[in-house]
Amino acid sequence: MNAFTFAPPPPSPEAERLRGEIREFLASEMPSYSPRERAESWNGHSPEFSHKMGQQGWIGMSWSKEYGGHERSALERYVVLEEMLAAGAPVSAHWIADRQSGPLIFRKGTEEQKREILPKIAAGDAFFCIGMSEPDSGSDLAATRTRANPVQGGYLVNGTKVWTSFAHKSHYMILFCRTGAPDAADRHSGVSQFVIDLHKTENIKISPIYAHTGEHHFNEVVFTDTFLPQSALLGREGDGWNQVTSELALERSGPERFLSSFTLVVELIRALGTDPSPAAQVAIGRLTSHMMTLRRLSRSVAGMLQAGENPATQAALVKDLGAVLEQETPEIARLLIEAEPQAESTQTYLAVLSHVMLHAPSFSLRGGTREILRGIIARGLGLR
Numbered sequence: 001m002n003a004f005t006f007a008p009p010p011p012s013p014e015a016e017r018l019r020g021e022i023r024e025f026l027a028s029e030m031p032s033y034s035p036r037e038r039a040e041s042w043n044g045h046s047p048e049f050s051h052k053m054g055q056q057g058w059i060g061m062s063w064s065k066e067y068g069g070h071e072r073s074a075l076e077r078y079v080v081l082e083e084m085l086a087a088g089a090p091v092s093a094h095w096i097a098d099r100q101s102g103p104l105i106f107r108k109g110t111e112e113q114k115r116e117i118l119p120k121i122a123a124g125d126a127f128f129c130i131g132m133s134e135p136d137s138g139s140d141l142a143a144t145r146t147r148a149n150p151v152q153g154g155y156l157v158n159g160t161k162v163w164t165s166f167a168h169k170s171h172y173m174i175l176f177c178r179t180g181a182p183d184a185a186d187r188h189s190g191v192s193q194f195v196i197d198l199h200k201t202e203n204i205k206i207s208p209i210y211a212h213t214g215e216h217h218f219n220e221v222v223f224t225d226t227f228l229p230q231s232a233l234l235g236r237e238g239d240g241w242n243q244v245t246s247e248l249a250l251e252r253s254g255p256e257r258f259l260s261s262f263t264l265v266v267e268l269i270r271a272l273g274t275d276p277s278p279a280a281q282v283a284i285g286r287l288t289s290h291m292m293t294l295r296r297l298s299r300s301v302a303g304m305l306q307a308g309e310n311p312a313t314q315a316a317l318v319k320d321l322g323a324v325l326e327q328e329t330p331e332i333a334r335l336l337i338e339a340e341p342q343a344e345s346t347q348t349y350l351a352v353l354s355h356v357m358l359h360a361p362s363f364s365l366r367g368g369t370r371e372i373l374r375g376i377i378a379r380g381l382g383l384r
Helices: 013-029 048-055 074-087 093-110 111-122 240-252 261-270 278-306 312-336 348-363 372-381
Strands: 128-131 147-153 154-161 172-178 191-197 202-209 218-230
Touching: 013 048, 013 074, 074 278, 093 111, 093 128, 093 172, 093 191, 093 240, 111 312, 111 348, 128 312, 147 172, 154 172, 172 240, 240 312, 261 278, 261 312, 261 348, 278 312, 312 348, 312 372
Parallel strands: 128 172
Antiparallel strands: 147 154, 154 218, 172 191, 202 218
């Protein structure tokens, strides 16, 4: 069996000093946000708030200063993330760019790509979406059928991406697609990534996919003979699988994987009052201990990323356990308080409960389904 560890993250007194600054900022910027609005967590979309975060130097924190970054540690960045999520700050506008697209460009991009795009991300003024999932493919990225065929001066792209969060509000997409012939012996070969300027590129159709709540976060993105210049290629042609798997380690390991429903926990404790039943005390203790354990694992992954490692297996475990916890949370809440969730309720707890229950099914889909993640974990442990 392979070694599988979560080493203690290195100490970071700088990160803890930063925590106070962040809380002061949030108290100043979010005094009027209701618990229902805070329950949006990292789906809350506010370009204005993202720009203010950029002014504070809290986006692109670990990148070098020549590209607009601030050369701070991964653990300092982690403190910013968890404080924003715990407060229910509207961070989705810049979230993907800061979490994975920017770091990927920083590591694999051309000098032109880095100088053109990274400073705008760090300023909170450039937003990204991810072109990974496709119809009929689920979370199996190796089954991608979107193709970029070489032509004079670049590539012609044809294909469809789905579940593309906030594509309609993004400036750029990182597209994962085929550039070579599929190899039956190696499904991970012949794939590449491209950086696409969605505002300047023609023959891209973005259509809404509405959630059952009526919200418009997801989109279908169709490419029809879409021309991409050679300069849009990200990294080496054919190296897309290695690049995308390193990107997914960033996507799956953060505190958003267990703090999406944090506002519900807060409101549940408030609704239980100052004299909760013994059963409620046990349940809240259990939820708290699970969150603290996941935080410890997640911070360990941040430390590995800071050390230049690729903790894909550990990240998959954090994401899977986080989804389990977040889907259990509203069910535990319903057992403790006998009241039906109501989206339009004037009772804060019921409105927040309704929101989380409606979104909970997606927690085990986004970032990779439970089955895919457990396959990754099994391979990482040498079990398959």
